[in-house]
Amino acid sequence: MDEDKGMFNVQQTIGTVLCCRCGIRMQPNAANMCVRCLRSEVDITEGLQKHVVISHCPECDCYLQPPKTWLKAQWESKELLTFCVKRLKNLNKVRLIHAEFVWTEPHSKRIKVRVTIQKEVLNGAVLEQAYVVEYVQQDHMCESCSRVAANPDQWVASVQLRQHVSHRRTFFYLEQLILKHDAAVKAIKIKQMDQGIDFFFGNRSHAVKFLEFLGSVVPTKSRDDKQLVSHDVKSSNYNYKYTFSVQISPVCREDLICLPQRLSSSLGNIGPLVVCTKVTNSIALLDPFTLRHCHLDSDQYWRHGFKSLLTSRQLVEYIVLDIEIPSPPMEAKIGGVRYLLADAQVARVSDFGRNDNIFFVRTHLGHLLNPGDHALGYDLYAANSNDSELEKYKNLVLPEVVLIKKSYEEARLRKRGKPRKYKLKHLEMEVDDRARVDEEKERSDYEQFQRDIEENPELRFNLSLYRNKEYQEESEAGSMADDAAAPLEELLADLVLLDESDEEEDEGMRE
């Protein structure tokens, strides 16, 4: 700009002066002393801590930040550096430029940090100096480690999960869900009990978090209690053991339910006989004869607390003789699944060929069934139900059969004994000795559960399936296998590390 105006700018060369103390030639600065003289004159590290003692827990590798916080930090990590610098007092009077570790022997219990600071001295000259701070590491067990060491089984909160039904399908499903969402990571111990599972946690908040997770996946009712373990009079600290008792609704998928009269009328006179199609944190009910559906919230269910009329143990196999779809076809799409009302002619498999017992029924599975198929349903004709709700209904005509699902038994017979394409992971559970465990029943329950997830993609949605190494691809011309079994794309491939076969990480192969 000056050049434009025609001004001549002289180039300014800074001359040298002699340092006022030692007389060496130097560039003039604010103090007019060479750096060495300045440094010898003024020590900006005066008054700063050079020696600090820090506490370290050898069990969990944590460092104490008084009064009570324990910080987890690796040796010579960024967190440790931040922690060390924070422990220096008076560092706010000078400006911190740089800090780094000086190598020390790991077991010497000394940490050395070289800190570079800047401070203003004399008349505006800013001096920069680096100095070393030594930290002596004292070993001191942190509270949680000492508590664990004193009594390894000590728990503070427990969640007792119960479902009063005769099978364990819900718990298998829950197990997979918990594994998928890592909800029980913080659990100290998991114990399998009769009709339920107990989870033990070290912290009340972990238990509450788990409880909330449960409430979001199944309809539950819970109550909590606490028990005083110890109490310190002087500081008024009370130590409690908290217990959360959780009950899952006994209504499961594919159950046949007779709704109480009041509930039925409040839901719009939905037929008293309904089938439960889906249980998440709400229960989905479907009237199989009118294709009307409704949802019941957790709260709503527990207000009435009805039980199922017939459960899936009582399913009987039928052969479909004929299917007639009335015109106009009545179909509905509920929860992503198509249902079609149809009239069916069925006969029990046990009756088939022996006698002529044929039943004419209305079913909601018109879209699935073809003549000659096998289906599973509830035999109300032969059933002897002892339900108080059912008796309250006067003038109710019970259907003879309620078909629930299609049966893939034949295809399964072909595959019997062969390993499955996928496998599932398990939670580490302790089995209580006191509980009466029927091995055979457990195994058949589990088999049933596996069939369920094979047949229902919606059920599979929330779970993680892993590829089974032992499965051999067989060139079977069974279309059944492709339909029913989980397609390969949905399986997660397990990465097995060469050294340790226990370590498995899932590599997401999801579409």
Next chain:
Amino acid sequence: MATRLQFENNCEVGVFSKLTNAYCLVAIGGSESFYSIFETELADVIPVVKTSIGGTRIIGRLCAGNKNGLLVPHTTTDQELQHLRNSLPDSVVVQRIEERLSALGNCIACNDHVALAHTDLDRETEELIADVLGVEVFRQTIAGNILVGSYCALTNRGGLVHPHTSIEDLDELSTLLQVPLVAGTVNRGSEVIAAGMTVNDWTAFCGSDTTATELSVIESVFKLREAQPSAIVDKMRKSLIDSYV
């Protein structure tokens, strides 16, 4: 010869004294030691006068002068003016000037032949300086500072300027003033040269904080080592003796 001293525990001796080749002005201090040091050095050569200007003691910064004359600001009282006229030799013209910038010691740096002036000085003042002091006046800055009187100490043999003065500036000033110039410090790195010391052709007085290095620089640039007062003031003495008679 350079001497180190303090005025009432303060090292800025250039503020409280004014030294030229013909006379020396000293502030009225609490203790007599300041005055006595000047006396010891200079008594038999040039008159040492105790005075105040405008009732203040910062006389070194308020007045500017050389062997030909002395310029005092408009704040000087009549008594002080009279006292100065009486005490100083007749060859020295004492002149009070009306100038907005009243700290003449900070605005004017002069020796017996040439003077540097503050860039904002009035034209009349400049003419007065040229008349009274018998010097050639140049408006200049030193290291970008307009207070040339503070940042430069000047005698007929040499000069010391602000340490941040660039080499080009030094050359230019040196050419103007026709004396060798050096950039340096006084009083342990202080940049305000003229406040920290006062100097004439054969002697210098510096603050007691001045380091040996700074002292050696001062002595070398003002050529004080081989300086003898007698050779310089002989002419003056003759005029003095004449007047007594």
